[in-house]
Amino acid sequence: MALPYVNPDAPKGGRVVTGNTGGFDSVNPFVQKGTPPWQLRYLTHESLLYRSQDEPFTLYGLLAESVEVPEDRSWVEFTLRPEARFSDGSPVTVEDVIWSLETLGTQGNARYLTFWTQVDAIEQTGPRSLRITFRDPDRELPLIAGLRPILKKAQWQGKTFAEATLEEAPIGTAPYVIESFEASRNVVLKRNPDYWGKDLPIRRGTNNFDEIRIEFYGDTNVLFEAFKAGEISYLREFNAEKWARDYDFPAMQDGRVLQSEFADGTPSGITGFVFNTRRPPFDDIRVRDALIHAFNFEFINETMTGSRQPRITSYFSGSDLGMQPGPADPAVAALLEPFKDEIPEEALTGYALPVADGSARNRGNLRKAMALLKDAGFTIERGRMMRPDGTPFTFEILLRQGSTEQISIIDLYRDALSRLGIGVKVSTVDDAQYELRQVDFDFDMTHIRRAFSLSPGNEQRLYWGSEAADLPGSRNLMGVKSPAIDGMIDAMLAASDETAFRDAVRALDRLLTTGRYVIPIQRFDKSMIAHDAALHHPERIPIYGDSVYFLPEVWWMDK
Structure with missing residues (x-):
């Protein structure tokens, strides 16, 4: 017996090297202090x-x-x-x-x-x-x-x-243990030959590599060059344009490196740029709506990915849990009705993200953005957007050092904001500062990525529950405090059948999307992994697709 998506006879052995960007100053993934390699929680x-x-x-x-x-x-x-x-x-x-x-x-x-x-x-x-x-x-x-x-x-x-x-x-029980590490440079994990659970059916065919090495690089460009040079064994690519354009290097041409794609059945999750609603003027939905209109997704997506990746249209889009087009159906509307006086009207009547004409100017949506800002009390003086209190509208976007794609997106976005008279400062900081500022909610806007399973649950409280909004280090980056959102999470957790659960998640999705807390960007509708040809994976791909429980857990290497 074994899990259906593994090769129960996969050979053991070999060393696999993966790459992270940034650095680390902790190997304890369970405390608030420090920045550990994200893989340790799962591997050790x-x-x-x-x-x-x-x-x-x-x-x-x-x-x-x-x-x-x-x-x-x-x-x-x-x-x-x-x-x-x-x-x-x-x-x-x-x-x-x-x-x-x-x-x-x-x-x-x-x-x-x-x-x-x-x-x-x-x-x-x-x-x-x-x-x-x-x-x-x-x-x-x-x-x-x-x-x-x-x-x-x-x-x-x-x-x-x-x-x-x-x-x-921390001492763990998992198949891998930390053999050595150099802060911000690498971590070496060895498979424990005395691992207690190696004969369990759910462990058969998994954890096949003798060594997993995590190397750290300054940014994604350096990481890519390291992969081309054969310094790391595999690379997850998140840009479809780059996937189609930049993988024609010698190791790919002669078959030493392969490109593999993996679809899954999970929701899109949310990836983009999140507003900190604890700070004015982002506590005003009209301002957030205006800045979403100013984000020229169609032009940015063409520039960044050749329009090869679709946009995230809601938090659970791409799955049966996602909000449906048009007005809420009766069961979802019934859940939202008690909160109708405190939620966006579109949560009941229907909502879709603004669509630009594809040109660089985005004139129609910028006019709409200007109208929304005017309605919120903003004015233009000598080409500068002024807040209702008479001060210039400027804000800071916090990004992690080395996040080259996010920086490129924001550079394009900043041009549009400047045409509205809005001043933007982009701050790129190292991992330690980035984590500390997120813990303290010390940002106006920053990058966010939340991946969801097909069984969302209590983690949703941490992401957007009211109790987590002011808890330092919580994942409620947007700072939303909404009785309606709390109520939909409660309904989701109390659901006793699949239909009630689906309706509650769809209602939650409507509130999160129409609340305009995040500017969504492109979604990853398939995983793209370039890898050493000596690495192999099972033919059957699990419903959750690529994850740390897929690569490296169920892959193996030729002896």
């Missing part, structure tokens, strides 16, 4: 349950051998596998699990804090079992509990977990 630590990449709602036992829940899911009980071990050979205990959940929920990264507030009690019920009781009904909470990373309590005795130093890599 495990949870009680494992999410199948081919089934929207299905989890399998990993550290836990069994799970018990009542009909209302008001509690969950896990029983640990007796063979579960940390990478140092010590057993995973109930005490480790309880400590991990509590510590992450009180001292960990902001993404872990909300779950802990919903735990009423947690107690050991047997030598290898524990029960978690929840405060309020929420059908997803047992699943979230099962997906929390498990850490070793003894490692942190006498230490403050939240203040872990760079030298203190």
